[in-house]
Structure formats: structure tokens, C-alpha cells
Amino acid sequence: MNHENPQFILFGIGFNPSNILMLFVTCLIVFLIAVASTRRLQMKPTGMQNFMEWVMDFVKGIIKNNMDWKTGGRFHVLGITLIMFVFVANMIGLPFAIVWDDQLWWKSPTADPVITLTLAATVVALTHYYGVKQLGMGKYLKTYFQPIPFLAPLKIIEEFANTLTLGLRLYGNIFAGEILIGLLATLGASSIFGLAGAVIPALAWLGFSVFIGAIQAFIFVMLTMVYMAHKVSTDH
Amino acid sequence: MLDTFVLLSANADAGFLASLNQRLNLGDIIVTVVFFTILMVLLKKFAWGPLMGVMDQRAQLIATEIEQAEASRQESAKLLEEQRALLKEARESAQSIVENAKKQGDTQREELIMAARAEANRMKESATLEIATEKEKAVAAVREEFVSLSILAASKVLGKEISEEDNRALIEETIVKAGEGR
Numbered sequence: 001m002n003h004e005n006p007q008f009i010l011f012g013i014g015f016n017p018s019n020i021l022m023l024f025v026t027c028l029i030v031f032l033i034a035v036a037s038t039r040r041l042q043m044k045p046t047g048m049q050n051f052m053e054w055v056m057d058f059v060k061g062i063i064k065n066n067m068d069w070k071t072g073g074r075f076h077v078l079g080i081t082l083i084m085f086v087f088v089a090n091m092i093g094l095p096f097a098i099v100w101d102d103q104l105w106w107k108s109p110t111a112d113p114v115i116t117l118t119l120a121a122t123v124v125a126l127t128h129y130y131g132v133k134q135l136g137m138g139k140y141l142k143t144y145f146q147p148i149p150f151l152a153p154l155k156i157i158e159e160f161a162n163t164l165t166l167g168l169r170l171y172g173n174i175f176a177g178e179i180l181i182g183l184l185a186t187l188g189a190s191s192i193f194g195l196a197g198a199v200i201p202a203l204a205w206l207g208f209s210v211f212i213g214a215i216q217a218f219i220f221v222m223l224t225m226v227y228m229a230h231k232v233s234t235d236h
Numbered sequence: 237m238l239d240t241f242v243l244l245s246a247n248a249d250a251g252f253l254a255s256l257n258q259r260l261n262l263g264d265i266i267v268t269v270v271f272f273t274i275l276m277v278l279l280k281k282f283a284w285g286p287l288m289g290v291m292d293q294r295a296q297l298i299a300t301e302i303e304q305a306e307a308s309r310q311e312s313a314k315l316l317e318e319q320r321a322l323l324k325e326a327r328e329s330a331q332s333i334v335e336n337a338k339k340q341g342d343t344q345r346e347e348l349i350m351a352a353r354a355e356a357n358r359m360k361e362s363a364t365l366e367i368a369t370e371k372e373k374a375v376a377a378v379r380e381e382f383v384s385l386s387i388l389a390a391s392k393v394l395g396k397e398i399s400e401e402d403n404r405a406l407i408e409e410t411i412v413k414a415g416e417g418r
Contacts, residue, residue: 015263023267027275034283041290043297052287077284081276109268114261118268 006103022109026089034084056080062222066229071134075228078126083221086110086119086170090213093178094206110216111175113168120167123224124159131231140231166223173216177209383407 006017037048045053059079063072093108109115132140144155184205188198387403 010263013263013266014261015267016261019261019264020267023271027271030275031278031282034279038283038287041286043290043294045290049287052283053291056284056287056291076288077276077280080284081272081279084279085272085275112264114264115268118265119272122269122272 004103006105016112016114018103018105018107019109019112019115021105022089022092022107023115026085026092026109029092030081030084030088033088055083059083059221062218063225066225067233071232072225072229074130075225079221079225082119082123082224083217086220087214087217090174090216091210093174094181094209094213108174108178110170111178113171113175116171116174117163117167119170119220120163123166124163124227127224127227127231128159130228134232143231162223162227166220166227170216170220173212177205177212180205181209379408379411383411 005019008015008017033048034052037052041049056076059076060069063069063075063079066072089108089110091108093106093111098104098106128140131143135143144152181202184198184202187194188202189195383404386407387400390403390407
């Protein structure tokens with residue numbers, strides 16, 4: 001299970017081509033789904049357009065749960081892109097994993113902590129950016145000393161903790177799912193008895209992984225909007 | 237750990253990135269952020285933007301449709317009220333016309349009856365008058381005739397011609413007396 005990651009160095013910076021490949025494939029799939037479903041836009045939606053509108057309304061609902069739409073409307077595009085991206089990224093590693101020369105090439109990009117933490121850090125950085133933009137620097141800094149000033153260190157720690165939990169929760173769920181799928185696949189490939197024993201747990205776990213992937217995508221966007229609301233709304 | 241820090245501080249300018257690469261996939265971070273940003277921008281341009289536009293358009297369409305429906309509902313209610321008022325007015329005017337006609341008919345009938353009655357009275361009076369005149373005339377004629385006859389008879393009886401004027405006066409006096417005596 002402990003495959004190595006492929007690696008190359010360009011301009012003195014290390015890259016993982018497997019991650020780049022999977023990120024690209026994920027982006028491509030999301031883009032194709034989105035564009036295919038919005039090619040023939042109609043007033044009376046049919047088929048895929050219905051699904052995409054449902055996704056939009058779903059994300060709109062998440063945002064509206066956390067802040068008023070006047071403030072939150074600008075995060076709509078971010079939310080939809082994020083939920084589609086994370087969901088597709090979670091799903092993409094489920095059907096199979098490709099190992100070449102003992103290097104893992106095909107997997108969920110979200111099964112890599114670097115990527116999930118990058119997403120989480122980006123989101124948290126955005127919350128700070130919009131916090132400053134919405135409240136002004138003075139008020140933004142003041143939020144660290146409210147409601148009680150001596151809790152300020154905890155509030156600063158909270159920001160880092162938020163980033164870590166947001167990224168590692170996603171990573172842990174997806175990585176664990178893939179590990180277990182890999183183990184079951186190994187068991188299934190070992191012998192005819194192993195196959196007989198592995199089929200039903202593998203199917204069950206695949207179904208559960210689909211469920212977890214969807215839930216984690218939802219949670220990721222939900223928490224993004226919760227953190228965003230904490231930073232941009234004035235009544236907290 | 238300590239070795240790395242020593243190493244880092246030793247050749248911070250050249251070996252920093254190299255040693256960082258052994259512990260952190262800096263490239264992956266950059267690629268993730270860049271890919272995600274590109275994806276978001278592209279999707280906003282090609283998918284979410286148009287879709288949001290259509291959804292907004294639909295919301296607007298629905299809003300206008302509802303407004304129009306409300307307006308036409310009020311319009312039809314107004315028209316209905318108008319029609320009802322018109323109908324009521326027409327009914328009232330029809331009733332008043334009928335009443336007027338009835339009243340006019342009554343008046344006309346009264347007038348006709350009055351005129352007829354007056355005419356009848358007038359005719360009756362004139363008839364009575366005429367009858368009276370005729371009677372007078374007849375009586376006078378008879379009286380004259382009677383006087384002439386009487387004179388004739390008397391002259392025959394007396395055999396003597398007397399002046400007709402004297403006789404006449406005498407006889408008329410007699411007749412008047414006789415009339416009084418009756």
C-alpha cells in the first residue's frame with residue numbers, strides 16, 4: 001500500500017506529476033460536466049440543466065444558512081466550483097488506482113494532504129481577505145479581541161486549527177477510503193476465495209465511499225461558508 | 237531535524253529550495269491553487285455565469301408573469317364591477333321607462349276620457365238647447381196657425397170682415413188667458 005510518489009524538479013521546485021495529472025483530470029471532468037449541462041440553456045430547464053440548477057440552489061442554501069445573501073452572493077461561484085471540484089476529486093479515485101513502477105499515478109487528488117491543505121489554506125486566506133475587505137482593517141483586527149481580549153491567542157490558534165482540520169478531515173476520509181478499497185482489491189486479486197470474500201465488502205465500501213465523498217464535499221463547502229460568515233458578518 | 241536547520245542556515249541561499257523539496261511538495265501547492273483558480277474562472281465564464289443569468293431571467297419572468305396575472309385579475313374584477321353597474325343602471329332605466337310609459341298612458345287616458353266627457357256634455361247641452369228652440373218654434377207656429385184658423389173661423393161665423401190686426405190682438409190675448417187658465 002505504501003507506494004512512492006513520482007517526483008520531478010523544475011526551476012528548483014519539486015512537483016508530483018501524479019498530483020498534477022489527477023488535478024488536471026478532475027478540473028477537466030468538472031469543466032466538461034458544467035459546460036455540457038449549460039450548453040443549451042432554456043427557460044424551462046431539462047435534464048442536466050436541472051441538475052446544475054439544483055447544485056446552484058443547494059450551494060445557495062448553504063450560503064444563506066450562514067449569512068445574508070447580499071454579503072454571501074459573491075461566494076456563490078466559489079462554493080459551486082468548490083463542491084463540484086471536491087466531489088469529483090473524491091469520486092475519481094474510487095473506480096481504480098493505477099500503480100506504475102511502484103509509483104501511484106491514478107488516485108483521488110484529495111487523498112493527498114498537500115492538496116487538501118492547500119485548498120483549506122486558500123479558503124482560510126480568502127476568509128481573511130474578505131474579512132478585511134468587508135469590515136476594514138481596524139474592525140477586522142478588533143474581532144480577535146472580542147468578546148474577551150485575553151482569548152486573542154486562542155483566536156489566532158483557531159485560525160490555524162481551522163485550516164488544519166478543514167484540510168485533514170477531507171484528506172483523512174478520502175485517503176482511508178482508498179486504502180480500504182486497495183486492501184479489498186488486493187484480497188480480491190489474491191485467490192478465488194479471496195475474491196468471493198472480498199466482493200460484498202468491496203461493493204459495500206465503494207457505496208459507502210461514494211456517500212462519504214459526497215458528504216465530505218458538502219462539509220468542505222459548508223465549513224468554508226461558516227468560516228467566511230465568521231469573518232465577513234458584523235453581528236458576531 | 238537539527239541537522240536540517242544547520243544545513244539550511246549553512247547554505248541558505250543555494251540549498252534552501254532543494255532541502256525544502258525533500259519535505260514539501262511546493263510545486264503541488266502552486267499547481268493546485270493555479271488549477272483551481274483557472275477552473276473557477278473558466279467555469280464562471282462558460283457555465284455558472286450563463287446559468288445564473290438564465291436563472292435570474294427566469295426569476296424575473298416569473299415575477300413579471302405574476303404581476304401581469306395580478307394586474308389582469310384586477311382588470312377583470314374592475315370590468316366585472318363595471319358590467320354589473322351597467323346592468324343595474326340599464327335595469328333601473330328600463331324600469332323607469334316602463335313606469336313613465338304607464339304614467340303617461342294613464343294621463344293620456346284620463347285626458348281622453350275628460351275630453352270625451354266634455355264633448356258629450358257639450359253635445360248634450362247643444363242638443364237640449366236645439367230641442368228647446370225647436371219646441372218654441374213649433375209652439376209659436378202652432379199658435380200662429382191656430383190664430384189664423386180662429387180668425388178664419390170667426391170671420392166665417394160673423395160674416396163680417398174685421399180688421400185682421402184687431403182680431404189677432406184679441407185672439408192672442410184670449411189664448412194667453414186660456415194658457416194661463418190651464
